[in-house]
Amino acid sequence: MNLTYFRRGLVLLLLVFGIALPGWAGEPTDEIKQTTDKILSILTNPSLKGSSKTAEREKLIRQAIDERFDWEEMARRSLARYWDQRTDEEKKEFVRLYSDLLERTYMDKVEGYSGEKVTYEGESVDNGYAVVRVKIVTKKNTDIRVHYRLKRIENKWLVYDVSIEGVSLVNNYRTQFNSIILKSSYENLVKRLRERVEPE
């Protein structure tokens, strides 16, 4: 009698958890959408419009991005074989510079968004990694396929690569960094990053 109840309870429990488990981490697509919504609301917020509010707007957008992107993972993949050779201090610095570069470069693109239609085409999840597929329709009616690659980190899905029509951000930087390091040195790479990121 006791055992039956116990078993029944166990089955029920498993059932509940079985359904709930995927929900813990949140569907990768949903999490991407969340970030997108957040950024969008910042862009369309009337109280944040205008050039006087640019700094505030950018700060908020940067926060939203920081929540979704795993800068360290991206930096590690971009440095590839040179990552392990770095000291912890160097790694921290590199992650900071790299994320600054990306944020700076792309901030104005975010602000330049002008109503392109976006559809979420699906996702695939595999053992803690996911790919969210998105399609953007431009003004010229061409389709652009974007893939977000995410990794589950403690119940959150974080992006570690974006590829557009097959062109991967991480790969692109990896090749650049590798070329620079081969031709000069890691120190030179950092110097160039600094120059780009901290010109003021």
Add this chain to the structure above:
Amino acid sequence: MKLVYRSVSLLALCFVMAPGPCTGSPSSEAAVSTLPSDEANSMAIAMESSEPSGGETPSESLPPAPPADREDEPVQTFMTEVPPQSSQPEEPAAAAADPLEPVNRAFFHFNDKLYFWVLKPVATGYKAVIPEDGRIGVHNFFSNVTTPIRLVNCLLQAKFKAAGNETARFALNTTLGIAGFFDPAKKTFKIDKQEADFGQTLGIWGIGTAFYIDWPILGPSNVRDTVGYVGDLFFDPRTYVAYYFLIAEIVNTGTWALDKVNETSLTLGEYENLKKAALDPYIALREAYSQYRQNKIRK
């Protein structure tokens, strides 16, 4: 090459956000969302994800694509240090083969100057004069006119449904779309353009890219895609415009130039974005191009 500039600078936008508020649909459904249109600018988003080569503006005419064999190249030098990406079907191949790098870099520099000193000023002036709808119309027109390139290459690749789609698009857009200035085939009938070019065909047939070339004026390419570019010229109606006009070469060049300027006017800012985002724009472009082409073949 617009394609690649766009893809890299689009990387920017999509990297930051996938625009579009969630309209409540679960992830399993495709949720369409449109955001309020702000003032349009030269968004990198306007990417020509599929412009056939052959006669089209230099930037897009030469599609190199690291061929299938590239994926078999020993990529351990890169990959051993990178953690396994379990659900990553698109594992990056090694950097594009580039034995002519010094020469290519020189050509890259030349193209850079050409863009900033000639193409961009002209395109900016053109943009100021012709409204965007008109320029999109011109874009659609040239796209329609180059249907034979895509059609033939779809057939060569045994993509018969795609060939059918292109035929349907041509019929619809030439008639309903008034000589191709509009694209009712896509807007109303939802028939998407099927990109195909001879370089892609050769890649699908298993021919390797050999190595990267950045042609002056024409832009990034590789050996295979250069062959593809030349091949596509035979199917490009614009090549034959000359036969019907006595002032042959002038008309040909004029057509080409118009197309080039028009395309640039629609994508101003993308090249600048690529340069701004990259530490080494030459390599950024080379790799973006190579990966883009590889993706085209894989699909």
